[in-house]
Amino acid sequence: MVITTLEQAMAGMQPVRTINKGGSQTAAAGQWFSSFTYPGTPDAGQFDTTTAGGVALVQSNNGFSMVVTGCIPHYDPPSGKTAYLANFGLQSPADGGIYVLADRLWHCGANTTGTIVTTATGVQTIDSVAWPARDNNGSANGAGVMVGVEVTITLSAVVPTFTITYVNSDGVVGLSTSNLNPVPSGSTATQFHPFDQNNGDRGVQNVTTFQSSTSSAVGSYGLVAYRPIVQIDCPAGDSVTAGDLLSGGFPQIYNGACPFILFLSLTTGQWSPFGYYQETWG
Amino acid sequence: MTITTFDGVLAGAQKTQYLHFVSGASSSTNKMFSHWNNGGTNNLSNGKYDITTAGGVVLNSTPSLIDGMIPHFDPAPGKIAYVSRFAIKSNPGSVIMLADRLWHCGCTNTGTQLSVTSTAVQNVASVTWPPRDEIGSTNGVGVFIGVEVGSVLGAGVPVYSITGYDQNKQALVNAQNTNITITTAPQGFFMPFRNGANTGSQGVSNVTTFTGSVSSTSGMIVLVAYRPLMYLSPISGGTSITGDPIIGGFPQIYNGAVPFILEFTQTAAARSMYGTYTETQG
Numbered sequence: 063m064v065i066t067t068l069e070q071a072m073a074g075m076q077p078v079r080t081i082n083k084g085g086s087q088t089a090a091a092g093q094w095f096s097s098f099t100y101p102g103t104p105d106a107g108q109f110d111t112t113t114a115g116g117v118a119l120v121q122s123n124n125g126f127s128m129v130v131t132g133c134i135p136h137y138d139p140p141s142g143k144t145a146y147l148a149n150f151g152l153q154s155p156a157d158g159g160i161y162v163l164a165d166r167l168w169h170c171g172a173n174t175t176g177t178i179v180t181t182a183t184g185v186q187t188i189d190s191v192a193w194p195a196r197d198n199n200g201s202a203n204g205a206g207v208m209v210g211v212e213v214t215i216t217l218s219a220v221v222p223t224f225t226i227t228y229v230n231s232d233g234v235v236g237l238s239t240s241n242l243n244p245v246p247s248g249s250t251a252t253q254f255h256p257f258d259q260n261n262g263d264r265g266v267q268n269v270t271t272f273q274s275s276t277s278s279a280v281g282s283y284g285l286v287a288y289r290p291i292v293q294i295d296c297p298a299g300d301s302v303t304a305g306d307l308l309s310g311g312f313p314q315i316y317n318g319a320c321p322f323i324l325f326l327s328l329t330t331g332q333w334s335p336f337g338y339y340q341e342t343w344g
Numbered sequence: 345m346t347i348t349t350f351d352g353v354l355a356g357a358q359k360t361q362y363l364h365f366v367s368g369a370s371s372s373t374n375k376m377f378s379h380w381n382n383g384g385t386n387n388l389s390n391g392k393y394d395i396t397t398a399g400g401v402v403l404n405s406t407p408s409l410i411d412g413m414i415p416h417f418d419p420a421p422g423k424i425a426y427v428s429r430f431a432i433k434s435n436p437g438s439v440i441m442l443a444d445r446l447w448h449c450g451c452t453n454t455g456t457q458l459s460v461t462s463t464a465v466q467n468v469a470s471v472t473w474p475p476r477d478e479i480g481s482t483n484g485v486g487v488f489i490g491v492e493v494g495s496v497l498g499a500g501v502p503v504y505s506i507t508g509y510d511q512n513k514q515a516l517v518n519a520q521n522t523n524i525t526i527t528t529a530p531q532g533f534f535m536p537f538r539n540g541a542n543t544g545s546q547g548v549s550n551v552t553t554f555t556g557s558v559s560s561t562s563g564m565i566v567l568v569a570y571r572p573l574m575y576l577s578p579i580s581g582g583t584s585i586t587g588d589p590i591i592g593g594f595p596q597i598y599n600g601a602v603p604f605i606l607e608f609t610q611t612a613a614a615r616s617m618y619g620t621y622t623e624t625q626g
Contacts, residue, residue, distance in 0.1 A: 068350075069348060069349050069350055072348070072350075072353075072589045072590055072594050073347075073348035075593045075594045075595070077478045077595070078575060078593050078595065080441075080488070082522050082523070082536060082538075082608075083522075101518075101522070101538060102522045102538050103488075103536070103538050103539065105518075105538050105539065105545075135546055148593060149575075149591065149593055151439070153608065153610060306590060306591045307590055307591075336374075336439055336608045337439060337575065338439075338441075338572075
């Protein structure tokens with residue numbers, strides 16, 4: 063079934079989920095941040111650094127057990143029903159910014175021979191496993207899927223350029239791209255560096271290799287494949303930003319989804335991931 | 345019966361409850377506050393704290409309204425209550441949480457007031473929650489625990505910890521307060537616990553012990569079990585977007601519910617609050 067009326071949406075409302083990632087977090091101007099590893103509600107996610115090919119991320123409804131700590135709880139609806147995002151809101155940081163609610167499909171802290179090496183400047187083979195079938199079309203092809211580098215331990219005072227080779231959602235192999243936003247010196251834990259895509263690409267299906275231009279003597283990072291679900295724009299000051307059925311675009315939430323939050327800060331300051339997430343089923 | 349149409353919402357509309365909380369102690373930036381003890385209009389007498397009942401007190405409004413709660417009256421047998429409208433004028437930037445207060449407890453399992461100076465483990469041994477978790481059971485699905493300051497604390501910035509079990513009877517792990525304490529925390533200051541990093545922990549079924557890491561010198565605290573029902577997103581100036589059956593998520597209100605308000609503040613300000621609360625039954 064699909065929901066096609068407001069009354070169906072109202073009738074299918076699910077309990078609201080709390081997002082409380084512990085009050086103030088320090089942001090830097092023009093940088094993206096991931097809430098995945100912050101402690102709080104939901105609790106800190108664990109980044110896998112040992113599984114070659116990375117880990118496809120799937121939450122399941124198994125007696126209210128979820129399998130991906132760090133993601134906003136999502137339970138699959140009963141067979142025959144479809145889940146949608148009904149309400150999503152987060153407190154605006156005082157200086158404004160952008161929140162992106164995204165479905166975390168895959169993460170990978172390992173190359174084919176071990177943990178991704180931050181001191182290496184050579185090509186590291188990734189050969190990602192297949193994404194779960196949660197791209198824009200509910201397939202594993204990668205339409206609408208982006209890839210980023212998530213910093214899990216603060217790096218040295220270096221300014222690397224990250225590069226991946228990848229297969230796009232149309233199956234074109236051997237493509238190459240680098241991070242969209244410049245990586246700042248000493249990129250801190252939880253900073254997130256999305257990759258650009260080539261003209262005509264509609265998403266990433268597979269990551270083949272990863273390379274950093276500069277060695278970082280300390281720190282740790284990994285790769286994340288994610289699909290943006292909704293973006294909400296936060297005005298500076300004293301507002302709370304929210305997306306409801308209409309203003310949020312009513313996106314479908316696929317079975318197994320692992321929602322998490324990315325934040326783009328406009329200035330250096332504090333952000334407080336406190337808010338809510340609610341689905342409706344029908 | 346359940347309500348599945350807008351006509352049903354209108355047909356079952358109950359009397360609107362006007363809410364006016366007088367100003368409590370000033371809030372702090374990026375902290376949570378409870379309005380349980382902020383007195384005001386319409387039965388909003390200052391909520392009481394129990395510091396003598398071993399195992400704590402189950403809160404149930406079915407026999408009669410309880411001081412501090414937003415008025416709720418159980419529907420006739422066979423009918424179900426929902427929140428159909430909720431609107432609040434609060435402080436700029438605050439996120440408002442409407443929650444069902446299930447239990448509170450200000451003493452140990454021997455009836456001795458919880459010590460705010462001791463750093464030893466204090467046994468709590470909570471009684472069974474009322475059947476008002478997400479699925480109407482006593483298992484604790486979606487139930488959170490917080491520390492509420494009953495009277496202003498002295499100097500000290502403790503980290504609080506609880507032990508207990510989640511809704512699947514797994515022991516809680518790293519269940520510490522998410523939002524940090526402040527020294528001389530005022531009455532109403534509220535510190536929610538994260539539910540712990542256990543895979544599948546989606547609520548708390550009971551509290552076994554409580555510990556503070558350092559002394560708070562003086563004051564009084566209680567533990568509170570609560571379940572979030574609805575969030576409101578104030579826009580500029582603190583005026584909320586009205587929570588109607590769509591934007592508010594149309595939460596079911598179980599018989600015996602004890603609605604109260606938690607506020608996650610963005611700025612330091614006096615905590616007066618105005619609004620209305622309406623249920624529908626069908």
